[in-house]
Amino acid sequence: MIAFLRRPEGRTALFVLAVTLVRLIAARWIHLTEDEAYYRLWAQHLAFGYYDHPPMVAWWIRGGMALAGDNPLGVRLFPVLATALASLLAADLARALGGTPRTAMRAAIWYNATLTIGMGGILAVPDAAAALFWIACLCALARVAKGGSPLWWLAAGAAAGLAVESKYSAMFIAPGVVLWLATDRERRRLLLTPAPWAAAVLAVALFLPNLVWNAQHDWITIAKQFGRVAPRKFAPAHVLELLAAQFVLLNPLVAVYAIRGLRLPWRAASPDEARPSLALPILAGAPFAGYLVLHALHATVQAHWPVPLFSGLAVCAAMAVEVRPGGAIARRWRIIGTTAGLVLSAGLLVYMTQTHSRTLAKVDLILALRGWRELSEEVEALRQTQGAGWVGTVGYGTLSQFEAEHRIKAPTIQIIERDRYRFDQAPHPPLQGPGLVVDLARRMDPDDLKRCFATVTLVGELDRGVHGGRHAHYAAYRVEGPKVDVLTAGCPDTPERILNRFRSGS
Known part of the structure; x- marks a missing residue:
């Protein structure tokens, strides 16, 4: 065992174990975000589809809660473990593409040194599963490229299907694989064999339950997500926002080396210089990266959308170091950049646990996580005082946080966007x-x-936050005499401006 831990493979495993333990502790003590609380609601009613996304995140949360309970750790257990497994797969991909064990270790470490993974690797969001299955697909295809068993094609197809069952953006891996196959004569010959087509059939079969569910529910998820594709006004400034944000979130050190790595497969090399086989992660990710840039021409790209690409970029960055390691100064900057990414991520996780700190609340970056228990208790007290038989919200996040706190002893509903709750098929009394x-x-x-x-x-005004710090201000209205079937149809004549206020912030 000691000999193994002295090897790069052992140090990689030890590093992943250490950061995973840190994430598990953070996952337990950091309050759920509104989206995580919302996905927790999904997990109470398992289905093959939901209003916003395919079902994988709900299935994972249900499994985690079965093992660790209905608490933040239970909600986040599988995503944290998925981040650990994705880290090991990043190392595995680097080795499969010709990297040394030390390069594989660097790929795993740099994947975790990115701010998006280092800080967001605990979150129970669809991206966690999509990122895992994306890198798993690449690892299987790397075996195919090395002449491995055709069964690796089936593994790649299964991973791709599960990735799409996690988030629709993973569909871009299919044209990426086709691009990878089409750009090389030897790989093009693989298209004449049955294995790639069997993999495609398997991927579609795994995604089929969600398609059937959508067909039975007016294609609500497909319509919502693919509605974002349609271009609106031309606003290319969002491209600069995308590039600047991802340069920071990837970690500037990793970003610089990743850019170098992206050039390696096509750069003229000296006779004694190794040429790493990076075409797979680069070409497989190219269609998705292209779409993100195209989307940024007319709308903002959310910071977490590119996450499935991060593992491949970490591998490219690590390979770039192997080809041209540089001198002592370069090594020193790599140590500083890696340490800074890991320490900053850990520091932010610690900060996010301090939801009751008065000092930190004065300059508050985590107001969205603060004061939900107290607010829920105040709402319940007000409900009893007003003799209300139910509690309604405008935002799905507010509703989800109330549900997660278990403090309100009456039915809670969101009075608009009732399509969000089609997963709940149980009959409800009026x-x-x-x-x-x-x-x-x-x-x-x-x-x-x-x-x-x-x-x-108007019967009350409530604040959520910490005394002496910033607050989120809430209003409470006592309502009677519904003019519509609020529970079934919601408020269909709610003006668009109330939806715009809901979408503008939490």
Whole structure:
């Protein structure tokens, strides 16, 4: 065992184990984000599809909660383990593409030194599963490229199908693999064998349940996600935002070496210089990267969208060091950049656990995580005082956080966007008596509520946060006499401006 730990492979495993333990501790003590709390609701009602995404994140949360309980660790258990496995697969891919054990170790470390993975590797979001299955597909294809068994094609197909069952953006791996095959004569011959086509059939079969679910539910997920593809106004400034943000989130050190690595397969090399086989991660990721740039021509690309590409970029960066390691100064900067990424990520995780710190709340970067338990208790007390039989919200995040806190002893519903809850097929009794609608004050307008209820009365103003720090301000309205079937159809005549306020922030 000691001999193994002295080898690069052993040090890689030890490093991944250490950062995983840190993430597990952080996952337990960091409050759920609104999206995580929302996906937790999905896990209460397992289905083959949901309003926003395919079902993988819900299945993972359900499994984690079965093992670790209904708490932040249970919600995040599988995503944290997936980050660990993706780290090991990044090392495996580097080795399969011709890198040394030391390069493989660097790929795993640099993958975790990116800020998106270092800080976000605990989050229970669809990207966690998509990133894992994406790198698993590449690892299987790397075996194919080395002449491995045709069964590796089936492994690649299974990974690709599960990636799409995690997030639709993983569909871009299919044209990426075709591009990789088409750009080399030997690889093109593989298309004449049955294995790639069997892999494609397997991938589609694994994704088919979600397609069937969508067909049965008016294609709501497909319509929502693919509706983003349609171009709107031309705004190329978003491309600069995308590049600048990802340069930072990838870690400037890793980003610089990744750029060098992206050039390696096509750069003229000296006779004594090794040429790494980086065409696979580069070409497989090219269609997705191209789409992100295209999307940025008309809209903002969210910071976490490119995450499936990070493992391949870490491998490219590590390979670039192997080809041209540089001198002592370059080694020193690599140590500084790697350490900075890991320490900064760990520091941010510690900061995110301090949801009750008055000192840190004065300059608050995590207001979205603060004060949900206290707010839930205040809402429950107000509900009882007002004799309300149910609690409503405008935002799905507010509803989800109330549900996760288990403090409100009455039915809770989101009064708009009822399509979000098609996963819950259980019959619900009609809402009884008056209700209490609570949400951020900027989302609430009594005139809007009066379109759905006969009587609307402001009965309270609440704050969520830490005393002495920034606060999120909430309004509470007592409502009676619904004019529509709120539980089934929601408020269909809610003006677009209330939806815009909801989407503008949490």
